[in-house]
Amino acid sequence: xxxxxxxxxxxxxxxxxxxxxxxxxxxxxxxxxxxxxxxxxxxxxxxxxxxxxxxxxxxxxxxxxxxxxxxxxxxxxxxxxxxxxxxxxxxxxxxxxxxxxxxxxxxxxxxxxxxxxxxxxxxxxxxxxxxxxxxxxxxxxxxxxxxxxxxxxxxxxxxxxxxxxxxxxxxxxxxxxxxxxxxxxxxxxxxxxxxxxxxxxxxxxxxxxxxxxxxxxxxxxxxxxxxxxxxxxxxxxxxxxxxxxxxxxxxxxxxxxxxxxxxxxxxxxxxxxxxxxxxxxxxxxxxxxxxxxxxxxxxxxxxxxxxxxxxxxxxxxxxxxxxxxxxxxxxxxxxxxxxxxxxxxxxxxxxxxxxxxxxxxxxxxxxxxxxxxxxxxxxxxxxxxxxxxxxxxxxxxxxxxxxxxxxxxxxxxxxxxxxxxxxxxxxxxxxxxxxxxxxxxxxxxxxxxxxxxxxxxxxxxxxxxxxxxxxxxxxxxxxxxxxxxxxxxxxxxxxxxxxxxxxxxxxxxxxxxxxxxxxxxxxxxxxxxxxxxxxxxxxxxxxxxxxxxxxxxxxxxxxxxxxxxxxxxxxxxxxxxxxxxxxxxxxxxxxxxxxxxxxxxxxxxxxxxxxxxxxxxxxxxxxxxxxxxxxxxxxxx
Amino acid sequence: xxxxxxxxxxxxxxxxxxxxxxxxxxxxxxxxxxxxxxxxxxxxxxxxxxxxxxxxxxxxxxxxxxxxxxxxxxxxxxxxxxxxxxxxxxxxxxxxxxxxxxxxxxxxxxxxxxxxxxxxxxxxxxxxxxxxxxxxxxxxxxxxxxxxxxxxxxxxxxxxxxxxxxxxxxxxxxxxxxxxxxxxxxxxxxxxxxxxxxxxxxxxxxxxxxxxxxxxxxxxxxxxxxxxxxxxxxxxxxxxxxxxxxxxxxxxxxxx
Ligand SMILES: Cc1cc2nc3c(=O)[nH]c(=O)nc-3n(C[C@H](O)[C@H](O)[C@H](O)COP(=O)(O)OP(=O)(O)OC[C@H]3O[C@@H](n4cnc5c(N)ncnc54)[C@H](O)[C@@H]3O)c2cc1C
Ligand code: SF4
Ligand code: FES
Numbered sequence: 001x002x003x004x005x006x007x008x009x010x011x012x013x014x015x016x017x018x019x020x021x022x023x024x025x026x027x028x029x030x031x032x033x034x035x036x037x038x039x040x041x042x043x044x045x046x047x048x049x050x051x052x053x054x055x056x057x058x059x060x061x062x063x064x065x066x067x068x069x070x071x072x073x074x075x076x077x078x079x080x081x082x083x084x085x086x087x088x089x090x091x092x093x094x095x096x097x098x099x100x101x102x103x104x105x106x107x108x109x110x111x112x113x114x115x116x117x118x119x120x121x122x123x124x125x126x127x128x129x130x131x132x133x134x135x136x137x138x139x140x141x142x143x144x145x146x147x148x149x150x151x152x153x154x155x156x157x158x159x160x161x162x163x164x165x166x167x168x169x170x171x172x173x174x175x176x177x178x179x180x181x182x183x184x185x186x187x188x189x190x191x192x193x194x195x196x197x198x199x200x201x202x203x204x205x206x207x208x209x210x211x212x213x214x215x216x217x218x219x220x221x222x223x224x225x226x227x228x229x230x231x232x233x234x235x236x237x238x239x240x241x242x243x244x245x246x247x248x249x250x251x252x253x254x255x256x257x258x259x260x261x262x263x264x265x266x267x268x269x270x271x272x273x274x275x276x277x278x279x280x281x282x283x284x285x286x287x288x289x290x291x292x293x294x295x296x297x298x299x300x301x302x303x304x305x306x307x308x309x310x311x312x313x314x315x316x317x318x319x320x321x322x323x324x325x326x327x328x329x330x331x332x333x334x335x336x337x338x339x340x341x342x343x344x345x346x347x348x349x350x351x352x353x354x355x356x357x358x359x360x361x362x363x364x365x366x367x368x369x370x371x372x373x374x375x376x377x378x379x380x381x382x383x384x385x386x387x388x389x390x391x392x393x394x395x396x397x398x399x400x401x402x403x404x405x406x407x408x409x410x411x412x413x414x415x416x417x418x419x420x421x422x423x424x425x426x427x428x429x430x431x432x433x434x435x436x437x438x439x440x441x442x443x444x445x446x447x448x449x450x451x452x453x454x455x456x457x458x459x460x461x462x463x464x465x466x467x468x469x470x471x472x473x474x475x476x477x478x479x480x481x482x483x484x485x486x487x488x489x490x491x492x493x494x495x496x497x498x499x500x501x502x503x504x505x506x507x508x509x510x511x512x513x514x515x516x517x518x519x520x521x522x523x524x525x526x527x528x529x530x531x532x533x534x535x536x537x538x539x540x541x542x543x544x545x546x547x548x549x550x551x552x553x554x555x556x557x558x559x560x561x562x563x564x565x566x567x568x569x570x571x572x573x574x575x576x577x578x579x580x581x582x583x584x585x586x587x588x589x590x591x592x593x594x595x596x597x598x599x600x601x602x603x604x605x606x607x608x609x610x611x612x613x614x615x616x617x618x619x620x621x622x623x624x625x626x627x628x629x630x631x632x633x634x635x636x637x
Numbered sequence: 638x639x640x641x642x643x644x645x646x647x648x649x650x651x652x653x654x655x656x657x658x659x660x661x662x663x664x665x666x667x668x669x670x671x672x673x674x675x676x677x678x679x680x681x682x683x684x685x686x687x688x689x690x691x692x693x694x695x696x697x698x699x700x701x702x703x704x705x706x707x708x709x710x711x712x713x714x715x716x717x718x719x720x721x722x723x724x725x726x727x728x729x730x731x732x733x734x735x736x737x738x739x740x741x742x743x744x745x746x747x748x749x750x751x752x753x754x755x756x757x758x759x760x761x762x763x764x765x766x767x768x769x770x771x772x773x774x775x776x777x778x779x780x781x782x783x784x785x786x787x788x789x790x791x792x793x794x795x796x797x798x799x800x801x802x803x804x805x806x807x808x809x810x811x812x813x814x815x816x817x818x819x820x821x822x823x824x825x826x827x828x829x830x831x832x833x834x835x836x837x838x839x840x841x842x843x844x845x846x847x848x849x850x851x852x853x854x855x856x857x858x859x860x861x862x863x864x865x866x867x868x869x870x871x872x873x874x875x876x877x878x879x880x881x882x883x884x885x886x887x888x889x890x891x892x893x
Contacts, residue, residue, distance in 0.1 A: 051771040066692065067758050069798055070700045086778060122772065129774035131767045131825050133791035140781030158791060164699055165794060172766035179762035187755065210747055239694040273667040278675055279696050380697060383722045384669075449771045497682045499675070544687040548649055549748040551690055552682065 001256055001609045003622045006410040007111040012628050013093075016115045019411070023454060024461035031056035034460050035219035037204055039191045039246055041068030043163070043441060044424025045225030046170035047448030053177030055453055060217060061174070061183055062206060064190040064241065064554075069171045072227055072239040073444065076163020077284035077377065079147060079155035080127075080441040082120035087144050091152040093117045099150050100439060101629045103329055104404075104432020105581035105597060107259070107605070110628055111411060112429045116439075119446040124156055126449060130169035134158050145289055145373075146327065147437035155438045160284050160377045166441055170448070189215075190554065191246050192482045194222060194420060195468070195475055196253045201420035202468040203475065205482050209554065212547040214483055216475045218468045221419050221456055224250060225448065228403035228425035230263065232562050232569065233514065234506025236400035237269055237282040243558035244565045247407050247426050255415040256607040256620065258408035258428035260565070261573035264435055264582045265515050266401030267333035270384055270394075271353040280399040281384055283356070284377055285437045288326045290361035290370065291394070293317050293333070295354050299344035305355055305393045316340060321637050331434050331582045331595070334398035338515055339593075341397065353395035362390065398515060402440060404431045404582065405572070408607045408622070412455035413447060416607075419463065421456060423447035428605065433581025489556045490546050494539030498555045501536045502562070508532070509566055513573050518586045522574040526567065530614055533563040568608050568617050575619060578602045590633075599631050638664050638730035642677065644689055645737040647746050654746070656735070666726040670713065671696060671703060673725055674736075689736075690749040698722040698862065701797030704804070705750045706737040711801035711860040719799065719862040739800050741809035743847040754800050756846035757814060764838035765818040767827050780826050793821035795863045805860035808849030813857040815843050816873035817865045823876060833880035840877060 008019040026034065034057050038049045041063040049061040065071060083096040096117040101108055124142070128134065134156050135143040144153040158165040177183040188209040195203040195216065203218035226246035230236035251257045268283045294315045296308050316336055318325040328336075337354045340346070347353050362370050367390060371378070378389045385395070407415045407422035409429055414421050424444040431439060468475065512525035536559070544550045579588040579595035580602070588596040604621040611617055640661045647654030661677050668676070671693050678688035693703040698719040705720055707713035713723045728734065736750065744752040794817070802813035819836050822828035828835075851870055858867045 047771075054770055065694070066702070066754060067798065069758075070694055070702050072695070072700075074700050075695045075697060084777065122774070124777040125774035126769070126771060128777040128780075129767065129769040129827055131790070131794075131822050131827050133787050133794055133821070133825070134777075136782060136784045136787045138784050140783050140787075141778050161699065161795065164797075165791070168794065172761060173769075173771075175758060175762040176766040176768060178758075179764075187758075239700060240696060241694050274665055276665065276668050276672045276676055278669070278672050281697050379717075380722070383698075383718060383724065386724070386726060453771070495683075497679050499679060541682060541685070543682055543685060549690055549751060552688060 001416055001607070001620050003256070003408065003416070003607055003620055004410060005109065005622060006412055008411065012110060012114045015111050016118060020454060023458040026457045026461045028056060032058050034058060035060065036221050036223065036456065037062070037217055037219040038223045038225060039204065040071065040225030040227065040424070040426070041065070041171070041174065042071035042073035042225060042227055042424060043167055043170055043444035044448040046071070046167065046174045047445050048223060048225060048423060048452050049183050050170060050173035050177050051449050051453040052456070053182035056182070059183040060186070060219065062186050062189045062191055064188065064209060066187055068174055068185065069167065071167060072242050073167045074164050075239060076441055077160045077282065078286040079145065079157035079162045079438040080123065080166065081147070081154050081438040082124045082156060082442065083117055083154060084121060084124060086142060087153045089152045091154050095152065096120060096154065098629055100430065100436060101432065103434055103436040105434050105595065106432065106599065106603065106626060106631050107580055107624065108430055108432030109624060110626060115451070116430050116443055116446050119450045120442050122450060123442060123445045127166055127169050130173060132158065132165045132169045145286060147285060150436065157286065160374060163441060166445065170445070192557070193249045193478050194253045195478045196417060197466070197468055197472065197474045199254070200418045202466070205478050210549055212550070214479050216470055216479055218470065218475065220460055220465065221421065223421040223423060223452060223456070224407065224426050225424045226426045228406070229565065230400040230403055232506070232566055233400040233510050234502050235272065235277060235280050237266060237280050240279055243561065245558050245561045247422065248561045248565050250407060250415065250417065250420060252610050254417045255420055256408040256609060257405070257568060258605050258607045259405040259572065260569040260608065261513065261576060261583055262404035262433050262581065263400060264330060264402040264404060265334040265398045267330055267337055267398050268356060268396045269399035270381065271348060271350065271397040281380065282401065283381060283394060283396060285330070287356060287374060287377060290373065291326065291356040291358050292360060293326055293354055293356055295340045295345035295347060305347070305357070314345070323637060329434060329436065331584070334515060335584060337398055348395045353397045355393035356396045357393035358389055400514070402435055404428065404433060404435055408605065412458065413452050414455070414459065419459070421452060423452050433583055486546050486553065486557070489540070489542050489553060489560065492537060492540050492542070494541050496539050496541060498540060498542065498552055498559050501532070501540060502559045505532060505559070505562060505566060509569070513570050516584050516586055517573045519574060522570045525570045526574070529563065529566050529570065536560065536563055564613055571617060572606055572608065576602060576606060638666065638728070640664055640728065641733045643733065643735045646689070646749055649748060650745055664725050666724070668725045669696065669721060670707070670723040670725065671721050690751050692751050693721055696721040699797060701799040704739060704799045704801055706739065706804060708735050711739070711804045712862050717862055717864055739804035741803045743809060743811070744800060744803060756848065757798050757800065757811070759846060760811065760815055760839055760842045761818065763842035764831070764835040765822070767822060768831060782826060786824055790821050790824040793817045793824065793865065793869055796865050797863055799862065801860045801862060802857035803848065805856040806849065807854055807856065808852060810851045811843055811848040812851035812870050812873065813861060813865055813867065815839050816869035819873045819876060820869040832876065833883050836873060836876045837880045
């Protein structure tokens with residue numbers, strides 16, 4: 001597997017411009033002769049499809065949802081970063097770049113991150129022009145707030161529904177192209193595999209989720225915008241259907257998978273209430289702007305929060321990190337919360353949370369101002385817990401939230417399989433070992449609106465063309481493999497439900513490869529996962545038929561892929577014998593208990609090559625050069 | 638608590654469908670409504686029966702996937718709450734619950750509680766957007782927008798496309814959904830250029846999809862989990878009249 005990152009030469013600030021000039025263009029009249037498949041209609045997929053349709057390509061887009069607007073991006077709450085410096089507080093493209101590289105604990109690729117910071121400016125303009133109703137000040141200008149890991153106010157937001165509003169903007173742009181006939185959409189179609197002919201991606205095989213039909217679609221290029229894999233943990237803040245199938249299937253066909261062990265735990269989620277818990281709900285990190293995090297100083301304190309006097313409270317983030325305080329980065333805030341709960345300071349009936357308290361903010365700013373900022377989040381919290389955050393502090397606890405790992409891509413967002421691209425959360429590109437808040441929306445839209453529509457043109461203009469008919473042997477073979485696998489799932493007819501396996505796998509992964517990892521724990525997991533996979537394939541029960549809507553079968557296929565994927569995640573975590581960002585190996589900590597990087601040996605992206613189910617994957621390394629940001633130990637004190 | 642469920646089961650679009658009765662024991666008040674259904678489905682699967690098909694994804698009231706009639710009310714008894722955000726503490730021990738899909742000609746049943754809402758997407762595709770080519774936007778702060786207008790546009794833009802308004806309406810009209818988009822874009826300066834064409838196209842598409850006419854019942858507003866107001870329908874009607882009058886060519890630069 002060759003890893004050519006295709007970073008343009010020259011000073012970092014000029015690379016993207018230079019690259020755009022060097023790219024080969026597709027003649028406008030020829031664009032409609034090129035077929036491009038896009039899988040996924042979240043921020044990344046919808047923005048890419050809309051833009052490429054507009055440019056004149058013949059685009060076909062797929063989603064397993066009933067409508068593009070349902071993609072998981074819809075749930076993003078807090079905001080989107082951009083280096084507009086509208087607040088005149090010292091922000092700049094370089095500062096956003098710097099913060100992102102530092103926040104990622106020096107495990108991302110400088111050139112990509114710099115481009116992201118540059119493009120951030122255009123995204124806001126684009127969204128405003130589409131009618132995205134961002135928060136505004138009384139003077140009518142755009143408002144900003146601050147987010148974890150930054151000391152400037154650069155986050156744009158639409159109350160607590162930023163993802164919804166940005167996705168609706170992209171969705172509407174996409175629907176406009178669908179109406180205009182430049183983009184065709186297949187909803188309720190789940191991509192099951194990539195068709196690779198002579199090493200080049202030429203299409204996909206889908207299952208029509210209503211009829212059960214297995215259908216192939218061929219094209220000149222395939223773009224995966226299929227989101228992240230946090231649901232490997234079963235319980236996460238991701239929407240229930242989020243899964244790894246698309247990227248995993250691509251990996252099995254030759255696409256390198258980078259940094260699978262970089263998974264982010266979000267510090268502010270509602271703690272689980274019982275065994276039936278089906279997912280976890282995030283309370284936006286923006287709440288940490290005004291909320292103060294604390295636990296009772298005493299252990300097993302049964303008193304109501306309001307009965308605990310100030311001097312018996314430990315505002316531990318403010319105490320340990322005086323300059324960043326409650327706005328410390330996510331990985332740090334999460335680990336500290338776990339420590340507090342493990343040490344017996346947990347709050348709530350199940351003692352599985354810490355407090356996030358708005359009492360001071362309400363006293364300072366008034367209830368109305370707080371409700372204006374967080375009204376819908378408070379209402380959501382109250383619906384779930386039956387408790388009002390206006391009257392008593394929220395209870396929060398970390399939960400799996402975002403996956404920095406993903407398909408390896410070069411500067412052009414191309415995977416190691418020619419013709420196959422990955423954008424949005426599905427790729428590994430910009431966040432290193434830890435993503436800063438409000439940067440995923442930025443990256444998804446940067447990839448979709450501004451990067452892939454250009455870089456794919458460069459690919460198409462250079463790549464030799466080949467028409468692959470529906471009856472090509474590779475198409476037929478891939479279809480047959482997909483069918484056989486589905487038949488196998490249907491025919492096991494065992495005793496256990498798909499969810500019971502998913503829950504078991506999730507717990508295993510959370511314990512071994514969650515917030516903390518140890519060599520021993522990972523080795524044990526690597527023994528257990530293949531056994532569990534065996535059990536799955538011999539004892540799972542999928543009722544109903546494959547020839548119509550069958551939600552159990554859909555889940556079964558996804559869980560089967562998680563069962564394979566989990567292994568490479570653990571291999572990655574084990575091989576990365578250092579701590580960095582969200583990857584916290586208990587063997588590697590500083591004296592203060594912070595992640596201890598080993599730049600000498602691990603300043604690289606791990607890229608895994610598939611060798612077969614149950615076979616050890618092969619590790620390739622992309623060495624990371626830091627020419628513009630000096631490698632330093634992160635400090636948020 | 639223990640509950641008795643009567644759930645609509647329908648194998649496919651052409652099946653007649655029927656209610657089936659299930660006993661749900663050990664329901665915790667902290668469960669969400671969908672978690673209660675998950676537990677029922679796990680049991681059905683263990684018994685070798687097909688679980689109840691229902692749509693869901695985010696389970697936090699934002700994606701608009703979930704949606705079912707619960708005791709005859711879209712999304713159930715709690716106002717401003719989607720089915721996924723409804724918690725079992727709203728019900729009491731021993732209660733009987735009837736669960737059915739949205740019923741509307743324009744929302745054909747696919748299976749059990751799952752219906753086809755693609756008509757909503759086609760209404761948006763007909764004009765529910767602002768035409769702005771990627772990359773051609775002016776600076777975000779080039780056009781200040783009074784906070785009140787921007788907030789009002791946001792309120793309209795919070796529609797999640799769930800279809801409860803259609804399910805609640807005796808005419809199965811989708812006017813609340815359509816008007817929310819017309820209002821969102823029409824309240825912003827960026828949305829003015831296409832304002833009149835937009836409303837005409839979207840209302841045409843709405844009718845072509847087989848959604849019924851709005852006769853001002855107001856049931857949609859009651860049912861809407863996002864508090865979308867029927868004032869937007871009045872606004873849409875005003876725009877529609879102006880747009881229809883304008884449909885004749887007018888002198889450039891003159892607003893009708
Ligand atoms: C609760 C929550 C809050 C968040 N808040 C923020 C925030 O405030 N700011 C921020 O920057 N980020 C936030 N994030 C992260 C951010 O929302 C996501 O990273 C981002 O939206 C991912 O977008 P995407 O387009 O890559 O993928 P997604 O939105 O996940 O879309 C994936 C798409 O792929 C389709 N798909 C997947 N697999 C297949 C398949 N096999 N076949 C067919 N279709 C398929 C799906 O149908 C869907 O359309 C948040 C995340 C969560 C969970
Ligand atoms: S208007 Fe309300 S009820 Fe109708 S689709 Fe939108 S959110 Fe749902
Ligand atoms: S599942 Fe998303 S709104 Fe209910």
